[in-house]
Amino acid sequence: MRDIITVAKKEIRAFFSDKAILMQMFILPFAIVFGYGMLMSAMWSGMREDSAVQDNKSIIAYSINAPAEFSSALDELGIKPAPDNDIEKYKSQVKSKDADMLMIFPDDFKMGSEDTNPLSNIDIFYNSDKDSSMELYSKATVIFTTMQPRIFTFNESADIEYDLVDKAAMLRNLLSGIIPLMVFMAVYMVCMNLAANSIAGDKEKGFLNTLLITPIKRESIAAGKSLSILLVAIISSCSAFAGMAISLPKFSEALAIAENTSYSISDYALLLGAVITGAFVFAVILLIISTIAKDVKQATQLSPILLIIVMIPSLLCSSDNFSANVEKLGAKNYIIPVWNSVKLLQDGIKLNYSWANAGITFGINIAAALLGIVIIGKLFRREKIVNG
Amino acid sequence: METLKVQNLVKTFTISEKQRKALGINEKKKVAVNGISFTAKSGEVFGLIGPNGAGKTTTMRMLATLIAPDSGDALYNDVSAVKSPEEIRSQLAFLTTDLKPDMKSTPNIMFDFFAELYHVSKDTAEKRKKLLFDEFGINKFADTTISKLSQGQRQKVSLVISVIHDPKFVILDEPTNGLDIIASRVVRDFILDMKKSGKCVIISTHLFDLVEKVCDRAAMIMDGKIVADDTLENLMQGRSLEDAFYDIYTSLNGGKDEV
Numbered sequence: 001m002r003d004i005i006t007v008a009k010k011e012i013r014a015f016f017s018d019k020a021i022l023m024q025m026f027i028l029p030f031a032i033v034f035g036y037g038m039l040m041s042a043m044w045s046g047m048r049e050d051s052a053v054q055d056n057k058s059i060i061a062y063s064i065n066a067p068a069e070f071s072s073a074l075d076e077l078g079i080k081p082a083p084d085n086d087i088e089k090y091k092s093q094v095k096s097k098d099a100d101m102l103m104i105f106p107d108d109f110k111m112g113s114e115d116t117n118p119l120s121n122i123d124i125f126y127n128s129d130k131d132s133s134m135e136l137y138s139k140a141t142v143i144f145t146t147m148q149p150r151i152f153t154f155n156e157s158a159d160i161e162y163d164l165v166d167k168a169a170m171l172r173n174l175l176s177g178i179i180p181l182m183v184f185m186a187v188y189m190v191c192m193n194l195a196a197n198s199i200a201g202d203k204e205k206g207f208l209n210t211l212l213i214t215p216i217k218r219e220s221i222a223a224g225k226s227l228s229i230l231l232v233a234i235i236s237s238c239s240a241f242a243g244m245a246i247s248l249p250k251f252s253e254a255l256a257i258a259e260n261t262s263y264s265i266s267d268y269a270l271l272l273g274a275v276i277t278g279a280f281v282f283a284v285i286l287l288i289i290s291t292i293a294k295d296v297k298q299a300t301q302l303s304p305i306l307l308i309i310v311m312i313p314s315l316l317c318s319s320d321n322f323s324a325n326v327e328k329l330g331a332k333n334y335i336i337p338v339w340n341s342v343k344l345l346q347d348g349i350k351l352n353y354s355w356a357n358a359g360i361t362f363g364i365n366i367a368a369a370l371l372g373i374v375i376i377g378k379l380f381r382r383e384k385i386v387n388g
Numbered sequence: 389m390e391t392l393k394v395q396n397l398v399k400t401f402t403i404s405e406k407q408r409k410a411l412g413i414n415e416k417k418k419v420a421v422n423g424i425s426f427t428a429k430s431g432e433v434f435g436l437i438g439p440n441g442a443g444k445t446t447t448m449r450m451l452a453t454l455i456a457p458d459s460g461d462a463l464y465n466d467v468s469a470v471k472s473p474e475e476i477r478s479q480l481a482f483l484t485t486d487l488k489p490d491m492k493s494t495p496n497i498m499f500d501f502f503a504e505l506y507h508v509s510k511d512t513a514e515k516r517k518k519l520l521f522d523e524f525g526i527n528k529f530a531d532t533t534i535s536k537l538s539q540g541q542r543q544k545v546s547l548v549i550s551v552i553h554d555p556k557f558v559i560l561d562e563p564t565n566g567l568d569i570i571a572s573r574v575v576r577d578f579i580l581d582m583k584k585s586g587k588c589v590i591i592s593t594h595l596f597d598l599v600e601k602v603c604d605r606a607a608m609i610m611d612g613k614i615v616a617d618d619t620l621e622n623l624m625q626g627r628s629l630e631d632a633f634y635d636i637y638t639s640l641n642g643g644k645d646e647v
Contacts (some may be wrong), residue, residue, distance in 0.1 A: 215478035
């Protein structure tokens with residue numbers, strides 16, 4: 001243990017005596033997450049009504065009191081007569097994205113003429129946070145607009161909110177796709193550089209062999225170097241987390257949503273745990289790559305593969321189909337290191353998490369990191385890898 | 389009396405496809421060291437001399453426990469390098485120009501760091517630091533970042549670090565390779581100092597001049613095998629070491645002198 005600490009201390013001292021590395025560890029992750037958060041907030045505040053991100057191929061849409069003249073148009077749109085007249089029930093389904101549209105014709109609907117005043121108004125409820133709903137709404141408006149003009153109106157009432165989107169949920173969905181990506185990208189950038197230099201760099205510069213001829217076990221050198229990078233992972237995670245914690249309320253402000261988007265201390269604790277334990281696995285994988293690589297260049301060329309594990313699911317999570325398939329996996333999501341952190345971060349941001357899944361994630365990630373350190377130790381025993 | 393007995397060391401490397409193409413060969417394996425044996429004693433400098441690719445560096449790396457032999461062993465005072473590499477490393481210094489200190493560190497920090505790794509007590513480390521820094525004139529740049537030092541100064545730092553623990557055995561692989569004349573002289577003086585202080589010193593080199601100046605005995609190595617092992621006097625027999633080596637080389641090649 002003494003040898004491990006000696007090696008770790010030397011590495012940490014080197015990190016803390018280099019201003020550029022200090023900046024990277026403490027400031028860069030915060031700057032990336034916070035800066036990107038601010039940029040997105042500014043963009044969203046100007047275009048918040050356009051945030052539609054879901055996709056659902058099967059249309060579920062209902063009409064109430066639809067007159068016969070509209071049958072063919074409604075058939076074309078795939079809108080079926082509602083089984084009953086429970087308006088609130090169908091509005092609730094649209095809001096929760098279980099249905100795409102509710103079209104309500106007034107009881108006394110009449111096709112008007114140029115002289116009719118007021119014209120009968122059709123209320124069309126949709127959800128702008130769902131692709132299929134938005135698509136259907138667009139089609140409906142096109143068809144209705146091209147029908148004989150001024151014989152009826154739709155969505156004319158200023159008092160009714162026709163877009164039934166749950167803005168808080170929409171915000172959380174958007175953030176759950178972007179934030180894990182930003183956070184792990186920031187942690188990755190810091191750890192990748194330092195992990196690559198820690199082992200591949202020492203190998204390239206001839207310092208690793210200088211360490212290997214000392215009487216300490218090779219596993220101790222591996223563990224010491226790993227510990228120092230894990231500390232970097234913790235610091236950069238905290239920095240990225242700080243950026244995230246400050247950005248989250250700003251996102252809410254940008255979308256003018258104050259309700260149901262506030263996060264409690266336990267929510268933040270879960271998010272921090274997800275980031276730190278995910279960063280542990282990240283750091284250890286980067287160290288394994290660094291151990292296998294011949295030099296820093298090769299290590300930095302191989303490392304971006306790791307980002308794919310985070311990027312693809314993060315970007316795809318905004319798709320209804322992908323999310324539905326992911327949800328079907330249930331607790332299995334939390335046994336895959338790195339992905340489990342991304343998923344837990346998404347759950348935490350959506351305020352739809354369980355501490356049991358968090359426990360699985362933390363445990364699996366810490367176990368994976370320890371296993372990774374053992375693997376690095378074993379790799380240090382392999383002549384071809386360490387001695388070139 | 390410290391004794392190193394090298395017993396029938398064998399090391400084979402797998403040649404990658406890329407290397408095979410580069411070298412224009414078909415063999416998938418190369419026997420780099422093929423049954424090398426010799427004995428070196430304290431208070432003498434033993435030289436391993438041979439052309440590039442003869443197996444010198446592989447032998448030295450096995451002696452330093454950086455790589456393990458396929459078979460054979462090196463016994464340091466009867467302790468096996470194969471079975472107890474950590475114990476052996478606490479008794480030996482290994483120096484090659486490929487091994488470098490951390491360029492971002494200072495000599496002071498490096499010394500303290502390696503003193504801990506070699507498990508030298510703080511008091512002893514302080515005494516050793518004073519002694520070695522004075523001897524090698526390191527005090528004036530002890531707190532300068534190593535990357536800013538000259539090649540000769542860096543070599544002094546490497547030498548000092550390698551002997552922090554006052555080793556009984558000193559192994560130097562091509563110790564002057566790529567060094568300028570000042571740094572080479574520092575290394576040569578270091579070897580003679582080690583000999584004077586009773587260490588068992590083994591050097592490998594292709595520089596006949598260095599061997600003639602510092603070695604008491606030498607072994608000539610070709611194609612992974614030792615072809616001659618004797619005192620310098622007996623090897624040279626009135627000739628220069630280079631001539632002696634060349635004569636042995638041509639006699640082994642059936643009178644042909646192609647290299």
